[in-house]
Amino acid sequence: MSRGFVKEDDQEETPMVPPRADLPEGLMNYVTSKGYDELLAEKEALIKEREDLEGANEKERRIASNLIHAKIQLLNERISSAQIIDLSEQPKDEVRFGATVSLKIGKANQVQRYHIVGVDEADISKKKMAFNSPIALLLMGKKVGEKAILKLLNGERKFEVIDIEYV
Template identity: 35%
Template sequence: MKRVPMTVNGEKALRAELDRLKSVDRPRVIASIAEAREHGDLKENAEYHAAREQQGFIEGRIQELEGKLSQCQVIDVTSIPHSGKVIFGTTVVIVNIDTDEEVRYQIVGDDEADIKHRKISVNSPIARALIGKEEGDIACVATPGGEIEYEISEVLHL
C-alpha cells in the first residue's frame, strides 16, 4: 500500500470533515429521505430524489476520506530537527531571480494543496524543484513558458 504524506493540520482537517459528514450531514439526509417518503408516490417526488442523490454524494465522500486517512502518513515537521533544507511540510520563501518577486509557500500533501493559502503539493513542479535544497540555493522550475530560477531565501519549520 502506498503511503501518502500529510501534515498534522491536513489530517485534522480531513478527520473534522469526516466527523461532520458522519454525525451531522448523514443523519440530516436520512431524516430528509424519511420525510420525503411520507409524502407518498416516490416516482414523482423531487424531494426524495434530491435527498437520495445528496445521500450518494455524502456516502461517496465518506468512503473517499476514509480511504485517504487509511493511507496517509502524518508528518509532524515541528518534531524534525531544523536542518535548513527544504523538506515536506516546511514553509519556503523564494525569490524569482528575474523579477525579484518574493513568494512564500508551504509544501504539503496533495489533498491539502491550496494555492490561495500558499500551500503547494509536494508533487507540484515547483515543490519538486525545491525539495532537498537549502537557503541560498537556486532552484530551476520548468514551466510551460520556459524555466524560471528561484533563490531560496528562507526555510521555516512552522
C-alpha cells in the first residue's frame, strides 16, 4: 500500500541511534580479546532485550524493536571489522596496543596506570584509553624511562613511561 493511504498517526519516525565510539575511516578496528567478548555480550543483551520487549501498544513495541535492530546493525559492523590483537605477541619492552602503561605525568610524583584498548573498550573513568587517542599515539613505541611530550595551547605536558605490562 502506498504511504499516501496511511493515517498520519500510523507513521513512525526513524529512530535516532546514538553513534558508537569514533573509528575514523580507514583505521583498523583493533580490539583485545576481552573487548571482543564484550562486543559479543552487548549483542546478546540487545537480542534478549528485543525478544523481551513489552510496551503499551504495538506501535511502541515496533519503534523500540527498530531502535534495537539499528543498534545491532552498528554493532555487527564493529564485530565484523574487529581485529583481535594477541597481547602475548606484543613486544614486552615497548608500548603497543593492549599495553597497560604506568606513567608519571608532568611534575606529579604519583604514578597513573592506563590500558591502551580498542575504541569500543575505551572508558577513561576505568583508565582505559583508545589506541587512536592523542596520548596513546604519543606513547606508541616508547620504552621504560622514555618521555612523550604532548604540545598544548598553553605549553606542554610530559609523560614518562615507568612500566609496561601486557595482561
